[in-house]
Amino acid sequence: MKTNNLLSLLKRMESTLGEFSFDELTSQEATYLKDSFQSFKNDLQNKVNGHESIQVDVSERAESNEPNFESNLIANVSHEIRTPLNGIIGFTDLLKESQLNTEQLLNVNAIQKASNTLLELVNELLEYSKLASGKEQFQEIDFNIFSLTNDVIFLCNTLIVDKKVNLTSAIKKEIPKFLIGDPSKLTQVLLNTIGNAIKFVDDGEVSLNISIAKQSSDNIRLQFEIQDNGIGISQDKINQIFNPYVQGDADTSARYGGTGLGLNIVQQIVKNLGGTICIQSKLGIGTTVQFEMPFSIGNQNLQPIVPKKTKVNSSALESVSGLNILVFEDNELNKQLMQKRLDIWNCNMHITEKPEFGINVLENHAIDLILMDLRMPIMSGFEITKLIRTHNSLRIRQIPIIAVTADYTIQDQEKCNSFGINDYLLKPFSPEELLAKMVVYKNGYNMPKENKNNTQISKQNLITTDKPVDLTILYDQCDGSLELLKNLISILKNNVIEFKSKAKASIHDKDIAALAFSAHKIKGGVAMIQANILLKTIVEIQNGCTESPDFKHLEFLLSRFNIDYIDIEKAIDMAFDKLNSN
Amino acid sequence: MKNQSSVLLAEDDELLATLIKHRLEKGGYQVILNRDGKEVKEHLNMSIPDIIICDIMMPYFSGMELIDFVRNELNSNVPIIIISSAGNEENVLNAFELGANDFLSKPISPSELLVRVAKELNKTKRAD
Numbered sequence: 001m002k003t004n005n006l007l008s009l010l011k012r013m014e015s016t017l018g019e020f021s022f023d024e025l026t027s028q029e030a031t032y033l034k035d036s037f038q039s040f041k042n043d044l045q046n047k048v049n050g051h052e053s054i055q056v057d058v059s060e061r062a063e064s065n066e067p068n069f070e071s072n073l074i075a076n077v078s079h080e081i082r083t084p085l086n087g088i089i090g091f092t093d094l095l096k097e098s099q100l101n102t103e104q105l106l107n108v109n110a111i112q113k114a115s116n117t118l119l120e121l122v123n124e125l126l127e128y129s130k131l132a133s134g135k136e137q138f139q140e141i142d143f144n145i146f147s148l149t150n151d152v153i154f155l156c157n158t159l160i161v162d163k164k165v166n167l168t169s170a171i172k173k174e175i176p177k178f179l180i181g182d183p184s185k186l187t188q189v190l191l192n193t194i195g196n197a198i199k200f201v202d203d204g205e206v207s208l209n210i211s212i213a214k215q216s217s218d219n220i221r222l223q224f225e226i227q228d229n230g231i232g233i234s235q236d237k238i239n240q241i242f243n244p245y246v247q248g249d250a251d252t253s254a255r256y257g258g259t260g261l262g263l264n265i266v267q268q269i270v271k272n273l274g275g276t277i278c279i280q281s282k283l284g285i286g287t288t289v290q291f292e293m294p295f296s297i298g299n300q301n302l303q304p305i306v307p308k309k310t311k312v313n314s315s316a317l318e319s320v321s322g323l324n325i326l327v328f329e330d331n332e333l334n335k336q337l338m339q340k341r342l343d344i345w346n347c348n349m350h351i352t353e354k355p356e357f358g359i360n361v362l363e364n365h366a367i368d369l370i371l372m373d374l375r376m377p378i379m380s381g382f383e384i385t386k387l388i389r390t391h392n393s394l395r396i397r398q399i400p401i402i403a404v405t406a407d408y409t410i411q412d413q414e415k416c417n418s419f420g421i422n423d424y425l426l427k428p429f430s431p432e433e434l435l436a437k438m439v440v441y442k443n444g445y446n447m448p449k450e451n452k453n454n455t456q457i458s459k460q461n462l463i464t465t466d467k468p469v470d471l472t473i474l475y476d477q478c479d480g481s482l483e484l485l486k487n488l489i490s491i492l493k494n495n496v497i498e499f500k501s502k503a504k505a506s507i508h509d510k511d512i513a514a515l516a517f518s519a520h521k522i523k524g525g526v527a528m529i530q531a532n533i534l535l536k537t538i539v540e541i542q543n544g545c546t547e548s549p550d551f552k553h554l555e556f557l558l559s560r561f562n563i564d565y566i567d568i569e570k571a572i573d574m575a576f577d578k579l580n581s582n
Numbered sequence: 583m584k585n586q587s588s589v590l591l592a593e594d595d596e597l598l599a600t601l602i603k604h605r606l607e608k609g610g611y612q613v614i615l616n617r618d619g620k621e622v623k624e625h626l627n628m629s630i631p632d633i634i635i636c637d638i639m640m641p642y643f644s645g646m647e648l649i650d651f652v653r654n655e656l657n658s659n660v661p662i663i664i665i666s667s668a669g670n671e672e673n674v675l676n677a678f679e680l681g682a683n684d685f686l687s688k689p690i691s692p693s694e695l696l697v698r699v700a701k702e703l704n705k706t707k708r709a710d
Contacts, residue, residue: 477601477692484604491597520639524667525597527689 074129078122085122086354088115091566093350098570124265131268138273142298143183145175145222149210151337152190154431156206158340159198167198169208175222178298184331185269186293192266193226193289200287201230213292221294229286238281242267266291320438321346323368326361328353328384329404330376338371341431347438355379355387356560362388362396363533364567369441370401372421381405382419389420400441468571470530475579482580489576492525496565503541503558507551515554516545531568537561587703588612590631592622592648593665594640598690602635605692606699619643623651630658633702635695638666638673646680653681661702665690 092112100108153169160167190208197206206228214221233241242263263279270277275293325342329335330353342349350361353376361367370388374381381403391397403416403424416424425437471485478484499522506515519541526534541557544550589611593599596617603613614631616622618641634652638645645664652658664677667688674685684698 474601477605479605479608481604484601488597488600491600495595495597517639520667521595524595524688528597 074125078126078129081122082119082126085115085119089119091563095566124262128265128268131265131272138185139182140180140296141183142178142180144177145179145210145295146171146177148183148187149190149208152187152194153208155191155337155340156194156198159195163201164203165198165201165206166204167194167206167208169210171210172212175210175212176220176297176300178300179220180296180298181293182273185273189266189269189291190224190226192262193224193291196262197226197228197230197287197289200232201228204229204286206230218297219294220297221292223290223292226289227286228288232283232285232287233279233281234283238279241279242277316435316439317345320435320442323347323438323442324365325349325369325371325438326358326365326367326399327351327371327373328358328376328381329371329373330378331373334373341434345435353378355384356556357563358384359387359391360560360563362391362399363393366395367399369438370399371425372401372403374403374405381421382415385419385421402437402441468531468533468568469575471572471575471579473530474528485579486576489529489572492529493569493572495522495525496569500558500562500565503561507555507558510549510551512545512549516542519545529572531572533564534561534568537564586610586612587632588614589699590614590616590622590625590634590636592616592619592634592636592640592645594618594637598688602692602695605696609696609700611699617641619648622648626652626656630656630660632660632706633699634660634662635699636662636664638664638677646676649677649680649682659706661706663695663698663702665695 089112092108092115096105096108096112149169149171153167157167194206194208206226209223209225209227211223211225212220213223267277270291270293273293275291277289277291279287279289281287325347327335327338327342327349329338329351335351339349339351350358350365350367352358352361353373355378362370372381372385376384385401388399388401389397400422401420403421405424405426422441423437425433471489474488475482475485478488499518502518503515506512506518519538523535523538523542526538537557537560541554541561544554544557589606591599591603591606591613593602593615594617599615599617603615606613614625616625620642622636622640623643630652634648636645636648640648643651645666649662649664652660652662661683662681663684663686664682665686665688666673666677677685683702686695686698
């Protein structure tokens with residue numbers, strides 16, 4: 001009954017609120033109202049939930065309510081942004097591979113740089129929202145702290161562009177090599193803090209020191225200290241530095257960019273992993289970030305098979321130079337790491353987490369080696385391997401695949417074998433380990449000699465016989481009129497544009513009849529130019545237009561069509577130019 | 583000017599339509615191109631060409647309906663050649679039963695189409 005009384009009172013209050021204009025309030029009155037409501041709400045919560053949460057400071061609670069809504073919003077928006085952004089980045093990569101003049105290349109580079117920056121920002125926002133909503137999951141796996149540190153330093157060194165920063169690291173030898181914890185989160189914290197330090201130093205030193213804070217037989221608490229002699233932060237700002245969106249000063253964001261979420265994310269991660277973090281800084285002198293984190297001590301004889309150490313010598317480097325490598329990897333940091341390493345070794349790299357994009361790369365490039373992360377969100381490495389090993393091109397089926405994984409058990413080994421994965425690399429791996437694998441597999445490892453030759457031939461076959469388009473049949477029908485052929489090609493191109501947008505709209509509206517009709521309409525033209533890759537996709541789309549359609553799959557097929565068409569369109573122009581010049 | 587026979591071409595695939603139209607015109611035909619069933623019907627209500635070439639799958643009004651319309655409502659014997667990508671037996675039989683004179687499955691060869699058009703027109707001439 002009492003509840004009913006309270007509810008009717010609340011209802012009356014709500015209706016009064018409707019007739020009420022907030023413009024009439026002074027800011028002080030507004031604050032009173034807000035505080036009064038907040039304390040009412042807290043009292044109510046305590047009555048309902050008991051007194052367990054009464055200790056929590058009111059201001060903190062007010063904050064913790066907002067981030068929940070805010071973080072959900074951010075998470076949703078970030079996801080929505082990330083999807084088209086990945087498209088932009090993917091297509092920019094493709095564009096970069098086409099024949100561009102210097103100015104166009106500069107422009108494409110600018111697009112690439114801007115979209116990568118945007119992606120970083122979006123990822124940061126997503127990360128922040130995940131942390132704020134408590135949805136972030138942490139790993140408990142064995143990792144090698146020494147190679148992790150090496151990786152981080154290697155990657156951070158690549159951040160030093162156009163300035164004189166001396167980056168050094170020191171890690172206590174007494175620290176056990178294998179620890180149990182979340183290596184990717186630790187990497188992220190280190191990259192973020194060291195990256196931050198580098199950002200604010202133009203000419204000077206940045207150092208990382210790792211030492212033991214506490215150790216028992218099973219557990220260890222490490223202390224990490226990141227010191228720089230950069231611009232520093234003033235005393236009045238330092239207390240807020242961990243707050244989201246706050247940067248050193250108003251100029252900072254303008255000069256250095258970023259969301260201002262970095263340190264907040266770092267702090268949240270460290271806290272969630274049971275650690276502490278503090279920051280000391282003097283304006284103009286420099287900044288020191290210190291954090292401690294607990295780990296369990298892992299089995300020191302962990303690695304089952306120690307890979308043969310290959311020194312990074314010049315002959316090994318020379319032998320991998322120019323290799324074409326496809327990397328399936330979803331983790332942004334690992335992507336960057338791989339990219340930088342392979343860049344330095346002069347390898348051509350394609351990196352993606354998307355099966356369709358990867359397969360497209362395989363079909364259009366002579367890839368020598370595939371590195372495959374086994375755990376990816378869109379499709380697991382095993383499933384992608386299955387797609388590759390059952391591909392209708394012999395050349396593609398035979399490309400060596402090396403699994404890249406954080407944990408590798410006997411079961412994994414069996415699974416890898418049964419799926420046709422040739423070897424594995426344990427994460428995190430040193431540059432030497434990666435190079436060793438690349439040297440071993442660069443010529444198609446487990447194939448007998450004569451087979452190797454076959455692969456070479458089939459590679460050539462792919463280029464000469466699997467022509468993406470063939471205009472001769474259409475040209476024959478034009479009765480010798482190049483003008484007509486040109487006309488037909490431009491009609492076809494327009495039709496494709498129309499098809500792409502109509503099909504997209506149909507999928508969006510879940511209008512399967514419209515999609516089937518569009519696919520039917522474009523099929524003829526695509527067949528006329530013998531664009532078999534496109535034709536195959538169109539037929540698959542038509543076959544997918546059933547009574548219970550799988551729209552996700554149709555969307556995938558359409559995106560494959562879109563990606564394939566980029567190359568096909570180029571091939572059409574080239575084929576026409578060839579006919580024209582004859 | 584070998585012949586000035588008029589051809590009504592009903593095909594909504596612009597690419598194929600352009601190709602066929604070009605070839606027919608080069609062969610001396612006068613081509614009226616319609617993109618959908620509605621346009622075709624309107625045109626036929628005004629005048630009947632010497633021959634109709636028509637796709638089965640068209641917006642608003644299918645090729646099959648068109649044959650039925652020409653034969654049963656306009657009571658015309660104008661030759662009708664059907665082109666279709668759905669060249670299964672059922673469709674072919676259906677088209678002929680409704681009164682089509684010829685049936686070509688896509689992908690079609692415009693050269694072959696030209697021969698078939700000429701053949702149909704010859705038949706009509708002899709009948710006259």
